Amino acid sequence: MKSLIMKRVALAALAMVALAPGALGDDVPFARPPLEKSLDTYLISLGDIMSAAQLRHIKLWQAIKAKNWGLVNFEATLLEDGFAAAAMLYRNIPIEFVTEAAKPLEALKDGAAAKDPVKLAKSFTELTAACNACHEAGEVGFVKIQTPTSSPFTNQNFAPERK
Ligand code: HEC
Structure with a gap:
């Protein structure tokens, strides 16, 4: 009978395949996730x-x-x-x-x-x-950041605090 730890290893291996980065992660070298990625962890992309x-x-x-x-x-x-x-x-x-x-x-x-x-x-x-x-x-030069021309944050008042 497989030990619990072996089952976990098998599950983790499966999870790594299932959670393997999509095409984008493969294309963008800087965005390649660490190897430890498994079902137990949630890695923010x-x-x-x-x-x-x-x-x-x-x-x-x-x-x-x-x-x-x-x-x-x-x-x-x-x-x-x-x-x-x-x-x-x-x-x-x-x-x-x-x-x-x-x-x-x-x-x-x-x-x-x-x-x-x-x-x-x-x-x-x-x-x-x-x-x-x-x-x-990082091979994502198509993501071009610029000084904003307007703000979408209409629900936040940016004025300084009055103390
Ligand atoms: C040290 C490197 C680095 C710096 C500094 C950096 N970026 Fe990025 N950025 C990346 C990489 C790499 C990607 C591609 C991520 C991917 O492929 O998942 C990215 C992607 C993005 C994206 C695309 C995300 C999307 O969902 O469309 C935006 C927007 C972005 N960056 C904004 C910024 C802004 C704003 C700054 C500066 C304040 C910044 N980045 C600084 C490396 C960087």
């Missing part, structure tokens, strides 16, 4: 981390425009966390592309602390360039 980054990129821009320094700091921190998670989970991503994105994010936090709109605008442009540099290197 790199595309989903990036979709969240896309939303936060818009919110960041809205926050800069609204001079909501607290929100600038908040969104920059969440973007950093997302990229850190991406770097840890998707180890084919060359780390220098992550640090290139981290630099303007740090500058954005500094700019928010200094309430410096000029520094913030410059850092936002640098952040967008870092998004695109990694996309080009």
Whole structure:
């Protein structure tokens, strides 16, 4: 009789086949998941981390425009966390592309602390360039990020807190 552990191994092997990345994961080298992927774990896809980054990129821009320094700091921190998670989970991503994105994010936090709109605008442009540099290197250069022209977040008031 198969031991429980053998059954689990067989199940995990099956799960790896069933959960094997789709064509996209195979095509995009940076998005190749780690080998440990099994039924026991839920791995957030790199595309989903990036979709969240896309939303936060818009919110960041809205926050800069609204001079909501607290929100600038908040969104920059969440973007950093997302990229850190991406770097840890998707180890084919060359780390220098992550640090290139981290630099303007740090500058954005500094700019928010200094309430410096000029520094913030410059850092936002640098952040967008870092998004695109990694996309080009990662064979997804067709995902072109730009400064937003409007915001879909009509359910969020971006004005700073009144204290
Ligand atoms: C370190 C590399 C890297 C950085 C930095 C990066 N991306 Fe990505 N991004 C990727 C990769 C790789 C993919 C493709 C993921 C896949 O194939 O699943 C991607 C995909 C995307 C997508 C497509 C997701 C979809 O569902 O349509 C968006 C949008 C995106 N990134 C936004 C951004 C934004 C905004 C930034 C900057 C704030 C950024 N990315 C920074 C590597 C990066």
